[in-house]
Amino acid sequence: MKKEYKAMLILFLSLMLILTACGGNNGASGGGNTGNEPATGTNGADANQPADEAPKEKVVLNVPHYKAGQNVGGKFFLPQVERFNKKYEGQYEIKIEEVPNDAYKEKIKLLWQQKKLPALIEGGDTQFIDELIAKDEIYDLKPWLDSKPELSKQLIADSVSYNTKNGKIYTMPLSVIRPIGLFYNKEMFEKAGITKPVAQMTFAEFEEALKQLKAAGFTPLSLMTGENAWTTMLLASAFMAAEPGGAEVLQSDRADKVSDYKDPLWIKAFAETQKWLQNYTTDNALGAAYADAANNFLNERAAIIANGTWMVGDFSDTTKAPEGFAKKVGASVYPGGVGLATTAEYSWWIPKGLKQEETEAALAFLEFINSPEELEAYMIAEGGTAPNVQQSAEFESKLDPILADMNRSVKNDMKIIAQSFGNVWPDQIGSTEFAQNLPLLVKGDLTPEKFAETLTQKAGRFK
Amino acid sequence: MKDKGTKWWIAIFLAPTLLVLGLFYIVPIITVFTTGFTDWDGFGSPAFNGLDNYVNLITYDNTFFVAIRNLFFWSLIAATLHVGFGTLVAFILYKGYFGWRFVRGVFMIPMVISAAAWAMIYKIIFNDDIGVINNLVRQLGFSGFHVKWFFESPASFWAVTFTWLFYAVYVTLIVYNDLMAIPKEIHEAALLDGAGEWQITRYINLPLVKNAIGTGIILSVTARIAGFEEVALTSGGGPGNETYNITLMLYDGLVNYEYGYANAAATVMIILGVSVMLLINRVFKMNEKVY
Missing domain, CATH: 3.40.190.10 (Periplasmic binding protein-like II)
Known part of the structure; x- marks a missing residue:
């Protein structure tokens, strides 16, 4: 009997030891990544409720x-x-x-x-x-x-x-x-003989400009299909916003998500995307990540990149772009006077x-x-x-010339303000499916209609 | 009384292990299995929805069938080429040729590299601009060679396969250990009977390491079932869904707050893993003693 008691005791102690080791302090519901050193006696308290003590230390x-x-x-x-x-x-x-x-x-x-x-x-x-x-x-x-x-x-x-x-x-x-527009290489535009401001072009005229750039020996667009296909998605969004009825679908304060892309508006945008990717972009666009797309523009391997103004700092960063590159860059909203922004x-x-x-x-x-x-x-x-x-x-005098350029374009030429696809798509489509299926669109394995159908089906999976 | 006392001691020493097994394996597996039959977003309480998640998983589109097809071919490649390569290296090391220690050391290096880093390395190897493969092919005179390995069909399947194909260190280790355990007397007897090197390898060594090879196949096939980084970080399952596997379907469920769906996918993975283990056990008669 004595042995059995001893055995029970050891069993009990070992269980306690394991449970103690497995258990942690999970009492606090928040602040796990916060580190105020002193104990103030308000651990886990709802911050909407006033606390008794003021903080004593940093x-x-x-x-x-x-x-x-x-x-x-x-x-x-x-x-x-x-x-x-x-x-x-x-x-x-x-x-x-x-x-x-x-x-x-x-x-x-x-x-x-x-x-x-x-x-x-x-x-x-x-x-x-x-x-x-x-x-x-x-x-x-x-x-x-x-x-x-x-x-x-x-x-x-x-x-x-x-x-x-x-x-x-x-x-x-x-x-x-911050309305998102595009940046272009003024030197390449000049050599290609493009004189009309991009924001004042229609998308049909924009395509003519792409052809001119190509004829002058430049790769017109810096697109990507890797990650979330950011630069490609922006340009496609602007195209759709410029189409009749497109801005309504992508209205800037729209809060609900769009999960059916079989409408001709979407299909037309996908067809245009296919054309750009097949004819007017860099060799490495297929599978290119944002860094590749940015690098193509920064190192003058492409004439145009769609991106937000946060990129401006990179143009004068000599670890990313050649000396003096910033002076060659112009900024504009998209053809059709489209600026992409969201308040939603x-x-x-x-x-x-x-x-x-x-x-x-x-x-x-x-x-x-x-x-x-x-x-x-x-x-x-x-x-x-x-x-x-x-x-x-x-303020104006402190502004970077490229940002000032963009501000002017927004002020003078922006006629339509719309959200990008990324804002109106469900996350699964925006972060994965669009980019993942683009290579099939580029290679012609998917038609724009089939591409739209595939995305619609994917969007429905996790509604 | 003595027997009873012994049983108590056995129980005492087994208790912590059983507890850990229960808490960290059995309970999670039961949770995964049961929540696979529920609609659960990970926030609220799971609500029973019958077989909906399984129906959604299998019939929603062709992704499940693509994943199963990929698994079948990857398993076949793993069980043959992958395990074969690992076994071949083990036999070469066992022979103790000049420089075998160095080769063994180099062969082990991938062991210390995480699967994620390995995937990224292969992404660079297969890069069209700076990757070794395409540049090598172009150097050989095919200047127009610009395959985007992870983004074109069917190249993506093979590019993903290459990320693990020669990473067979664990197969080499277990086969090598079994080879080292073969008693010298058996080889001496074979030599006395006039057996040559090939005959010793074919009729003595190979049958005696069959359990190790069987274990290697189980490990490599189950690694294909559970593989994530090598797909997610290279092709992402694309282009389209051409390199999808069930783990990616599980991941999709998680990131879309469909925990019931994700756990249905996990249950399928568990069933497949156990089935593979039982099948290979039977095929290789691994429960029987080899000598």
């Missing part, structure tokens, strides 16, 4: 983000974070952890599953955010915005409307919109369940990046317009 927020490392967005974002850290030295500090752009949305979902969401998240998977909104797991910014009238009045009304659900504002509305997107958000001081630090960051000075710095660095923000007298 609050450190570890924020995973894709605008870091080699990502072009990091050029402005990382110094901005540094400016924030300097302004709030000793009080708040944000530490950016680099996450590849493609992996960011997945990383955020994974952190949510682990209950370790960071205090600040920029955008993410729309469906995922909708789920969190439905579950009321996102901090309501409305009371805070109501207490900041100066900040509130500079927000774009359409964006406020999109971000407001059930009377709450879950994600930070935009103050700046989720921007920065804060999860619920953080410690109060962490939420305060996150709010301080949102206020900081939306201050008139920071918005102006942002527009100077990456372009865009802030309709409700008064710019300083020096």
Whole structure:
């Protein structure tokens, strides 16, 4: 009997040991990526509820983000974070952890599953955010915005409307919109004898310009089918927006997703895409990632690239482009006067369940990046317009000539503002299926009609 | 009483292992199996939906059949060329030719490289601009050779196959270990009977390592069933769905919040894996002693 007791005791102890080792501290529902060192007694408290104690030591927020490392967005974002850290030295500090752009949305979902969401998240998977909104797991910014009238009045009304659900504002509305256009090599255009401004061309005239470029010995377009086929998708979106009825399908504040592409409008856009990929792009477009497409334009292997103004910094970066390249670059909205922009997107958000001081630090960051000075710095660095923000007298003179070029094109030639396909497609189509099926379209294995049918079928799979 | 005491001790020492097995294998497998019959987005509670996920998985479009077709051919290649190559290297190493230690060391290098890194290396090897393959072919006089290996059909199937085809280190290791375990007396007796090197290899060594080869086939075929990085990071399953496998279908379910669908795909993978294991066990009579 004594032996049996001993055996039972050992069995019990070993089970306890294993269970203790397997178990972790899973009590906190948030703040897993935050690191304020002192214990303040508000662990896991809903940040919408006031806490008893004020923070006594510096609050450190570890924020995973894709605008870091080699990502072009990091050029402005990382110094901005540094400016924030300097302004709030000793009080708040944000530490950016680099996450590849493609992996960011997945990383955020994974952190949510682990209950370790960071205090600040920029955008993410729309469906995922909708789920969190439905579950009321996102901090309501409305009371805070109501207490900041100066900040509130500079927000774009359409964006406020999109971000407001059930009377709450879950994600930070935009103050700046940046219509996406294209960049072109002025020298190549001149040698090819193209004189008409791109924004004033129709897409038929644009094709003639592509032919002229080709005849002059240049590869006209820098397209790609790898990753999410970004540059290809933008150009195709602009084409469709310029077609009669296209802008209605892609209207800039459209919030619902399109999952049927069998309409002739879509098929025509796919047929045009097929033509561009077969006749007017680089040899490596098939399978090319964004880096390849950018590299083709930056190293003058292609005359035109569709992209946002955040790319402007690369033109004068001598590690990416030859010396003096920036002077050769012109910027414009698309033929037909199309600019691509959306107000129907989720921007920065804060999860619920953080410690109060962490939420305060996150709010301080949102206020900081939306201050008139920071918005102006942002527009100077990456372009865009802030309709409700008064710019300083020096703003225009500080602007990069290419950004100024784009601003002029937006102001003078933009007739249509529409969303890109990426905004109106379900994530599965935008991130995978479109690009994955493009090689079959290019090789003629799929007709534009069959391509549209395939995408429609894929979009229906995970409705 | 002594027997009873011994049983207790056995139970005590087995308990932690059984607990770990239960918590980390049995419970997840049961969860995967049961939630495969539910509509579950990973947020709320799973709702029973019968066979909907399986019907969706198999009949929605041709992706499942493409995945099964790919699995069949990849398994065939794995069981023959892949395992054959690993076995051949093991036999060469066993002979102890000059430089065998160096060759063994070099052959092991892929072991320390992650599958993801390996996939990226192959993506560069098959790159049209800077890749070794296309440049080599062009150097040989075919200046117009511009196959986009991971983005054209049927090249993508073969390009994906090449990412793992010669990565047979584990096959080599287990076959080599079995070769080393063959008693010297057997070889000496064969030599005395006048057997040549080929006869010893064919009639003694090869039959004596059949279990190791069988294990190698199980490992390599199940690796094809569960393979992810080599497809996801190279062709992404494309062009279209031409290099899809069931793991990618599972992944699609996960990223689209269809956990029930993903777990139905996982259940199919488990069933396939177990079936392959049982089949190869039977074919190679692996439960029987070889000597």
